[in-house]
Amino acid sequence: MNQLPHGIPLARLLAPLMAVLAASTALTGCKGGREAGSIGVYSARHYNTDKALYRRFTEQTGIRVNLLEGKDNALIERLSREGSTSPADVLVLVDAARIGKASQQGLFQPVRSAALERDVPAHLRDPGGRWYGLTRRVRLIVLNPAKINAAIPVRTYADLADPRLKGQLCLRNSLSVYNQSLVADQLIQHGPASTATWVKGMVANLGQSLFSSDIPLVRAVARGDCGVALVNSYYVARMRSGDAGAEDQQLTAGLRVILPDPAHVNISGAGVTRHARNPRAATRLIEFLASPSGGRGYAEANHEYPLRGFGENSVLKSFGPFRDDGVSIQAMGERNQEAIRLMQQNGWQ
């Protein structure tokens, strides 16, 4: 008796299930074999516009891109566990600390490329050629002019510790890797003692508990719940441009956007993986993404800055130019743990 009394034959239950599983695997191009002209890309960037760019690369070169997007740490872990069996040829990560971590774990292989050395400024790539920056983002200051007395100067990161801003400052928490890299950047420029004083000063100025994301933070400043805050350039640009809706566009129109002088610049970057099976094609992809034409596509659609200059994005242009503080991304990655400890010891949780 293969049929249950209530009329569900097991086979009938299982058949559609197997069919769907088979169909879903077939649909995804989940192929066992590897084409000669294809590369695997693990990417921590996840913007639809990236995919269009990979398609353009395939059209130009005939090299197929297999894509897996994920979170930085998970991708790093996966790549290191997979070791020499990994199907990934290129690893794309966001933020100095994570790139530094992957580099320290030996996940990249050195690549020499005249094109990359020409297109990527020296402080935005690894001296050993293991990874190269692709786009830039700036940790900038947004300020509500109605809330902050114009007589208080807010031009640098250090100004945010000014006691006259007491109760006006809002920040994201220290889990934000962008904040960690900012603190590492300040550590490199000003040393531990003065960075600790700066962090303490900012914590004393906090008007609200720490935020866990950027857009609510920008809104809080725009609505006057906070006077001033530190956020990433592309979030403000996205809101200003109308990409995040007309309401946010209006709301942020009155905000003052301050590019600190000098500005802390962070990157998204990529390297050829240590066990890449197709390192030449992998290098070509990175060259394509770093080139002024390819890089524009990577940066502009997400309101990021290209590797050189300020790009053609009209919102970013309206923020004006900035002076890159020139701190090397590699050095920031190395100081990440120290930065986290310093933040936590001084009340930036």
Added chain:
Amino acid sequence: MTSSGPAPGSVTLPRASAPPRRSLLVLLVLLVAALALAPLVALIGFSGLLSHPLQARLGSAGGEQLANTLLLLIGVGLAGAVLGTTNGWLTASCHFPGRRWLRIAQLLPLATPTYLLAATAIDLGSRFSWRLHGPGWAALVLTLGTYSYVFLLSTESFAVSGRRHLEACRSLGVGPWGSFLRVALPMALPAIGAGVALSGMEVVNELGAVELLGVPTLSGGILQRWQNDGDPQGAAALALIALLIVSLLVAAERLLRRRSRRWSVGGGGDIPPRWQLAGWRALLAQLLTLLPPLLSLGLPLVWALISRDQLQSESFGELAGLALRSLGLGLGGAALTLAGGLLLAVARRWLPDPALQRLTFIAGMGYAVPGAVLALALMLVGSPLQLPPLLLLVWGYGDRFLAVSKQGLDAALERLPPSIDEAATGLGCGWLAVLRRVHLPLLRGPLLVGALLVFVDVVKELPLTFALRPFDFDTLSVRVYQYASDERVGAALIPALLILALGLAAALALVPSLERGEPRPPTS
């Protein structure tokens, strides 16, 4: 077991395989348990905790994370138990206008990913200067996301078991409140306990929503220590605390179940009608059952309504691909997990050996490990063996959700009197035959509920899918999270609504079986 031959003079009964092959059952249990435990063992080994136990420190951050986790557990457990049981009882045993639809609607919150709920709530709040932040909000979001576990398990118990007892109540003149408090509630306690335990495990595991709401918890702490601080011992120490909490939850639930052990064979026969609610009572019932689904569906919908200009859709082909992959994984994961859960649940009944009993208990512990950590553990095991990512992923689902399928089945099996098994074995059936001919038919409801729970859980599962999937294999939940984590709620919403639609479709497919043996409509 007593396998005596037919007594002289008895009727000769058809016999299944002569000696009941329990060795096969033991073997299968060992196999399932090994699969479930291998990643956890690898994790403990990797952490180096055994060789350097003294290096593990909870630290001040760990203390706060533990306190927050406990706070959320208590808050969500209490709120979820009250809400789930109330709505389970109201929609199963009372009649009021709209009951049928509101009953199905209770499943909506289950299909709403909590991180999406948190993201839309925070986003909406920030437009009106409301800061949604802290443990209170986190408890609210998590209660909304998990009370359906209690609802589903308790309502199944209210609807199927013990209707006879209620009939007795009526004939003895005990009213609706009396019949609920004195008869139905004690009988449903195992199911409620199972539901609360499940929601508690979900709370211990929760990562996305609590992080968005700025509540540091154990699961976040584990990942942070491992990946950011490079301190696997510390991470393992926190993970063991999480494991301990979950073991306590499960043990408490068991104790509760043992104390309230009552058996019932389930529906059948003429089932008495529901309690008729009218006037303000009906209104209150409607409000209570409407509010949670309204919130969990309403938040994203309100968001969509006031931000119409931001809604972005991907191409139909892309969405269909995402949905099909989610569906495939959901069905595959549910089938596999249910098979494993059923095996363990049945084994508990047949194998009195205490070591094996303990093993079936521990095998469900994968649910206690935060998904992101389980993903790392699976990589530890899978990478050296070069297992294909999809296989590793389905293994992960099985490990993670074994407890979900097992919990409900355990509770349901305990409601079946042992006399049934004794009768069947007396007639010469082995465990397999009893399973096929007696248990499966009687467990149809709980099996379907378990399948639904696992299906919905897999479809909205994130960390495992995110970390283990192969190239070009995005699912709906992956897409939702990618957009939501980049603070693009507008783009996350359509795939999220598709998750809801899949969950709802599965729930609707279940309705006929949940409503089977419906009481005749009340005569008014």
